[in-house]
Amino acid sequence: MEKKWFTISIYSENNIGLLNRISGIFLKRHINIESLNVSKSEIENVSKFTVVVFTEDEVARKIVGQIEKQIEVIKAFYHLDDDTIYQESVLFKIASSLLFDERQIQNIIKDCNATIVTVSRDFFVLAKTGRKHEVDDMYTQLKPFGIMQFVRSGRIAVTKAEMPISALLSQFKKQQ
Amino acid sequence: MNTNTVKEKSKSTNMKTATKISGAEAIIHCLLAEGVDLIYGYPGGAIMPVYDELYKFQDKLTHILTRHEQGATHAAQGYARVSGRVGVAIATSGPGATNLVTGLADAQIDSTPLVCITGQVGSHLLGSDAFQETDIVGISTPVTKWNYQITKASEIPEIMAKAFYIAKSGRPGPVLVDITKDAQFETFDFSYEKCTGVRSYVPVPKPNMNAITEAARLINEAKKPMIVFGQGVILGRAEAELKELVEKAGIPAAWTILGLSAMDTEHPLNVGMVGMHGNYGPNVLTNECDLLVAIGMRFDDRVTGNLETYAKQAKVIHFEIDPAEINKNVISEVAVLGNSKETLQLLLPMIKANKHEAWHNEFKKRYEIEYNEVIKNDIKPTKEGLTMGEVIEEINIASKNSAIIVTDVGQHQMIACRYAKFNQTKSNVTSGGLGTMGFALPAAIGAKQGAMEREVVAIIGDGGYQMTIQELGVIFQHKIPVKIVVLNNDHLGMVRQWQELFFEKRYASTVMVNPDFVKIAEGYHIEAKRISERKDLKATIQEMIASKEPYFLEVKVEKEDNVFPMIPTGASVSDIRLK
Numbered sequence A: 001m002e003k004k005w006f007t008i009s010i011y012s013e014n015n016i017g018l019l020n021r022i023s024g025i026f027l028k029r030h031i032n033i034e035s036l037n038v039s040k041s042e043i044e045n046v047s048k049f050t051v052v053v054f055t056e057d058e059v060a061r062k063i064v065g066q067i068e069k070q071i072e073v074i075k076a077f078y079h080l081d082d083d084t085i086y087q088e089s090v091l092f093k094i095a096s097s098l099l100f101d102e103r104q105i106q107n108i109i110k111d112c113n114a115t116i117v118t119v120s121r122d123f124f125v126l127a128k129t130g131r132k133h134e135v136d137d138m139y140t141q142l143k144p145f146g147i148m149q150f151v152r153s154g155r156i157a158v159t160k161a162e163m164p165i166s167a168l169l170s171q172f173k174k175q176q
Numbered sequence B: 001m002n003t004n005t006v007k008e009k010s011k012s013t014n015m016k017t018a019t020k021i022s023g024a025e026a027i028i029h030c031l032l033a034e035g036v037d038l039i040y041g042y043p044g045g046a047i048m049p050v051y052d053e054l055y056k057f058q059d060k061l062t063h064i065l066t067r068h069e070q071g072a073t074h075a076a077q078g079y080a081r082v083s084g085r086v087g088v089a090i091a092t093s094g095p096g097a098t099n100l101v102t103g104l105a106d107a108q109i110d111s112t113p114l115v116c117i118t119g120q121v122g123s124h125l126l127g128s129d130a131f132q133e134t135d136i137v138g139i140s141t142p143v144t145k146w147n148y149q150i151t152k153a154s155e156i157p158e159i160m161a162k163a164f165y166i167a168k169s170g171r172p173g174p175v176l177v178d179i180t181k182d183a184q185f186e187t188f189d190f191s192y193e194k195c196t197g198v199r200s201y202v203p204v205p206k207p208n209m210n211a212i213t214e215a216a217r218l219i220n221e222a223k224k225p226m227i228v229f230g231q232g233v234i235l236g237r238a239e240a241e242l243k244e245l246v247e248k249a250g251i252p253a254a255w256t257i258l259g260l261s262a263m264d265t266e267h268p269l270n271v272g273m274v275g276m277h278g279n280y281g282p283n284v285l286t287n288e289c290d291l292l293v294a295i296g297m298r299f300d301d302r303v304t305g306n307l308e309t310y311a312k313q314a315k316v317i318h319f320e321i322d323p324a325e326i327n328k329n330v331i332s333e334v335a336v337l338g339n340s341k342e343t344l345q346l347l348l349p350m351i352k353a354n355k356h357e358a359w360h361n362e363f364k365k366r367y368e369i370e371y372n373e374v375i376k377n378d379i380k381p382t383k384e385g386l387t388m389g390e391v392i393e394e395i396n397i398a399s400k401n402s403a404i405i406v407t408d409v410g411q412h413q414m415i416a417c418r419y420a421k422f423n424q425t426k427s428n429v430t431s432g433g434l435g436t437m438g439f440a441l442p443a444a445i446g447a448k449q450g451a452m453e454r455e456v457v458a459i460i461g462d463g464g465y466q467m468t469i470q471e472l473g474v475i476f477q478h479k480i481p482v483k484i485v486v487l488n489n490d491h492l493g494m495v496r497q498w499q500e501l502f503f504e505k506r507y508a509s510t511v512m513v514n515p516d517f518v519k520i521a522e523g524y525h526i527e528a529k530r531i532s533e534r535k536d537l538k539a540t541i542q543e544m545i546a547s548k549e550p551y552f553l554e555v556k557v558e559k560e561d562n563v564f565p566m567i568p569t570g571a572s573v574s575d576i577r578l579k
Helices: A019-028 A057-068 A096-103 A105-112 A133-143 A167-173 B003-013 B023-033 B045-056 B069-083 B101-109 B134-141 B152-170 B181-185 B209-221 B231-235 B239-249 B280-286 B340-348 B358-381 B389-398 B410-417 B440-450 B469-478 B493-502 B517-523 B532-544
Strands: A001-014 A035-040 A047-056 A071-082 A082-097 A117-121 A125-132 A148-151 A156-159 B021-023 B038-041 B062-065 B085-091 B113-120 B146-150 B172-179 B187-189 B226-228 B253-255 B270-273 B292-295 B314-322 B334-337 B406-408 B456-461 B483-488 B527-531 B550-557
Touching: A001 A019, A001 A156, A019 A047, A019 B550, A047 A057, A047 B172, A057 A071, A071 A156, A082 A133, A082 B493, A096 A105, A096 B003, A105 A133, A105 B021, A117 B209, A125 A133, A133 B069, B021 B023, B021 B085, B023 B045, B023 B101, B023 B152, B023 B181, B038 B069, B045 B085, B045 B113, B045 B181, B062 B469, B069 B101, B069 B113, B069 B440, B069 B469, B101 B113, B101 B134, B113 B152, B113 B181, B113 B493, B134 B146, B134 B172, B134 B253, B146 B152, B152 B172, B152 B181, B152 B187, B172 B181, B209 B292, B209 B314, B209 B334, B209 B340, B226 B239, B231 B239, B231 B340, B231 B493, B239 B340, B270 B280, B270 B358, B280 B358, B314 B340, B358 B389, B358 B410, B389 B410, B389 B456, B389 B483, B389 B532, B406 B410, B406 B440, B410 B456, B410 B483, B410 B493, B440 B456, B440 B469, B469 B532, B483 B517, B483 B532, B517 B527, B532 B550
Parallel strands: B038 B062, B038 B085, B085 B113, B113 B172, B146 B172, B226 B253, B226 B292, B253 B270, B292 B314, B314 B334, B406 B456, B456 B483, B483 B550, B527 B550
Antiparallel strands: A001 A047, A001 A071, A035 A047, A082 A125, A082 A148, A082 A156, A117 A125, B021 B187
16 A cells, blocks of 8 residues: 555643653554654643654554544544645754855745844854755755754644544633 | 532541541542452552551451462453452552563453552652662553553542543553652542543443444345454443344354353354354354454454455444444444444344344354364363363363353463353453463452352463462462362463474474472462373362362373364464364
């Protein structure tokens, strides 16, 4: 069966050890997590895990079933890239001298819609948010000039369709 | 604190309101409030405050000191499996806690409700590699339904209530609560309220009437329907509903190893066991039926054999409480989610009476074949050496099919499950999913204590027996009248069978050099006998069953007998071998 990129969204309680429990389900099936982000969700006290994996449709479905079965997981969903709006953020730390010596860098910043977070005597920091291929592209362009540090965040995503969890979550809201 | 809480508390634990008590004492009150009167465990440094309270409460709460923590978990499992209540095991931190892991994994895969309590080093020491510190929450995560570490006494009532609720609700399973030593010493105002729900957890999905109506239609239209039931029938207490369905619709019913005893083995529509060493008819006819009705079972690989060729011609209806099991291994046309009792009750009025006599005859025909090729030689052998099957048959006769049979893992387990007869539910206690050698002896202790009025016979191989043999100490100390039958073939029989069939008889480490088991039992002051000849079998088994005391019987059986029928790994259920 063909492998695809899946974004798994997990709504859960915010409890110690739950990350371990969830990652264990991927471990058990020998699946590598490509990207992971944990944050608060649209509902107070409900966390949202966003996990990206490259796998088969059937495996994604079974994983989601097993994740949802965990006591502290409220609901879990999986989506293809086309069903979601997703982004990642990156930071580049680059030597300040290059900003003046290599004029091309300024063009890259403009073309990529990156922002300058800070500039100091020794280095400056660029931030860029976008799809994986967009940030990868910027990385490729900057690489020849020398990158002091680079980091990329996990994917964050919202779905184009309504999450079928909304009614349940609004019930939680009322209880609070 | 609301008034209900006060009432609940005073009713269950006779405590005055708003008394400050220690976390350790609170744990005892939580157990009492949950109706627990028997626990299994082993003390040690980090759990000593709780043991100190157990000492004070020994008139209300019996603690059985097993000889190893693994024994505590299996005993708690045996207790839970026959009583339908939550089994409780308790251990200290570090090695005490890690010794629980096998029992937790066994309970997880066989859906057995357990609450395990472990002591933990003081919270200020967490993460410092302190003496007997181990990350038991991390270690036990994949093998528990839920687990939690308590670091403050005030968390104890809520977490303990949640632990019991989660362990027994929905698809049951093991829960581990780890409690730091300082939380056991800390005092706080105790009050207890039972847990009635966890917002993120739906224990029993609501039945969908459309699915049930569709299931009824498929059952009514089927020409060659077959039921396969599992432990979900027992856990859902749906034995009567299953029987009614089988009889009303005239559907032959087969069972998984954990479904055994949910239906009388002598029932004319009970067609036997499915799976690797199951019966010939139900395995072969799985691939000929037009409708497979799976009730409370999970299509384990030992049941299905090769999935690519499993029941491909049939429509499948799956009655199941756990949504994650739906379409996990076998795709179902209709999935009926919910508690098996509830869903079957909704289904029954829509079912039309039927007989399916010709179809049932297909099972009978294949039973005849299996009887002549296999069963006859197993239970009425003519060769010199004793067979495991004839021992089981004599136990059936002596106990009038009414005993609880506890088995370990291996050849004796398969033979016992094939030939043991049951006329009551919750009577087959075995390690099905995990296949844990060493399970039976401690599980038999728990089974007996969970059903003191019943006869409990543990049937164990010479290999598995030695994995938890030290629990004879519990049987001796508490005079627990279990009957222990070791079927000794001086081999790790099942592995040897595979070596014979698939590894050209290279018997790597499967020949057992055994001690004198009778002397060992006698060392524990347990009445013990050894037999090796057929002429002694009946009388000795009769004597054993008649005994009111613990009794050990070693039966020397044929060394190189094989268990048949057999579906080789990866083969189709219809390719089951009779020899």
